[in-house]
Amino acid sequence: MTMHVYESYRTACKNEWNAAVNHRFNQELVADTLADDVLRRYLIQDWQYTSGFYSLLGQAIASADLLSSKIRLSRQLGFISNDEDTYFHDRFEQFNVSHAELDNPQLTPSSLGITKLYADTVQTRSYADAIAVLCVAESLYLDWAQTLTNEGRNVPRKEQNLGWIRVHRDAGFKNWVDFLIQELNRLGSPNNEELKSRFARAVHWELAFFDDAYRGIGIPQDSGAIISNHDS
Numbered sequence: 001m002t003m004h005v006y007e008s009y010r011t012a013c014k015n016e017w018n019a020a021v022n023h024r025f026n027q028e029l030v031a032d033t034l035a036d037d038v039l040r041r042y043l044i045q046d047w048q049y050t051s052g053f054y055s056l057l058g059q060a061i062a063s064a065d066l067l068s069s070k071i072r073l074s075r076q077l078g079f080i081s082n083d084e085d086t087y088f089h090d091r092f093e094q095f096n097v098s099h100a101e102l103d104n105p106q107l108t109p110s111s112l113g114i115t116k117l118y119a120d121t122v123q124t125r126s127y128a129d130a131i132a133v134l135c136v137a138e139s140l141y142l143d144w145a146q147t148l149t150n151e152g153r154n155v156p157r158k159e160q161n162l163g164w165i166r167v168h169r170d171a172g173f174k175n176w177v178d179f180l181i182q183e184l185n186r187l188g189s190p191n192n193e194e195l196k197s198r199f200a201r202a203v204h205w206e207l208a209f210f211d212d213a214y215r216g217i218g219i220p221q222d223s224g225a226i227i228s229n230h231d232s
């Protein structure tokens with residue numbers, strides 16, 4: 001039986017994928033035991049991250065081969081700049097995050113790594129490249145939100161945690177992830193090593209991003225485990 005492209009790329013990096021899905025950060029968020037300062041630090045970095053995400057979505061819209069794909073991508077762009085943005089700003093108010101911290105934070109190594117990967121993927125002007133990276137970002141989040149809540153049967157009570165789960169497992173988000181997976185299956189092939197490697201690099205940085213929420217800032221680039229030989 002032939003494996004679909006998405007499945008085969010995921011299988012190729014399953015250790016890092018599973019480590020990210022089952023990360024302490026996600027487990028604690030679902031259990032309502034995540035420390036406020038960890039969530040605060042994560043969201044400040046994630047806010048910066050979304051800048052690269054918007055650019056990559058723009059690259060995908062610009063380079064998509066089908067009008068129907070451009071329309072679907074554009075619809076999601078509208079959605080994230082409304083609902084998801086509200087979640088971020090509610091938390092920044094709750095945690096007293098200043099404008100200075102938001103606009104000019106010291107970026108963690110994984111923030112720098114993922115930002116560089118996204119910027120590089122914008123530069124390729126390849127729709128398939130953009131889809132591979134977007135597909136990781138979104139389907140990995142749906143995976144942890146579904147798996148760790150036991151498909152929504154075991155959700156947190158605190159609004160700061162529940163709100164984050166809501167954006168990552170509601171029907172609209174599932175439909176968006178289905179679209180990205182279909183696009184990757186349509187555009188990629190299991191033996192496209194370049195695309196598979198881009199997918200794996202995105203998974204690598206997603207995992208490191210969760211790690212860094214616990215490590216704080218100012219970590220030297222050569223400090224070990226979270227930084228491997230992937231630098232883009």
Ligand SMILES: Cc1ncc(C[n+]2csc(CCO)c2C)c(N)n1
Binds near residue numbers: 053076080137209
């Ligand atoms: C490091 C990091 N990776 C992936 C996501 C997931 N994500 C990226 S943009 C977006 C908006 C909804 O479509 C979502 C859910 C994230 N937040 N942070």
